[in-house]
Amino acid sequence: MSEQHTYRVIVRGTWDGLTDEARRRLLAEASDHGLTSMRFTEEGSLSYEPSPLKHFSMRYVVVSEAADGEEMAGALAEDRAETTLRGLGYGFRDLKSTVTDLDTMKINFKTASRR
Numbered sequence: 001m002s003e004q005h006t007y008r009v010i011v012r013g014t015w016d017g018l019t020d021e022a023r024r025r026l027l028a029e030a031s032d033h034g035l036t037s038m039r040f041t042e043e044g045s046l047s048y049e050p051s052p053l054k055h056f057s058m059r060y061v062v063v064s065e066a067a068d069g070e071e072m073a074g075a076l077a078e079d080r081a082e083t084t085l086r087g088l089g090y091g092f093r094d095l096k097s098t099v100t101d102l103d104t105m106k107i108n109f110k111t112a113s114r115r
Helices: 020-028 066-088
Strands: 004-015 045-048 055-065 092-101
Touching (some): 004 066, 055 066, 066 092
Antiparallel strands (some): 004 055, 004 092
16 A cells, blocks of 8 residues: 655746736735635635735645655646636746645754753
8 A cells, every 4th residue: 555645835826917807806805815814725725915916826735645755746736726727717827836745844842941
């Protein structure tokens, strides 16, 4: 049986060729996509700053085969982002992903200081 890992992936990109309608919709919904909306989910969460309306990021949780590695998790998240953005009618370019493997991440716990 193969081992699966859970990855957190941030996909970043640049808005490109937005229609006037898409631009209006993004600006109208900007308060729903600010810093407080940043969550890692399977569906992805979109965040961006309305001024200037230039860059965006989407955060994903991806579960995939450990043998496929971080590259595959990034590719899967980028594919999800493309599908979502195209479905919403938003133009974009230059997608890049940053991947963290939660199953191999080292956590440093601080010990209580001695008095």
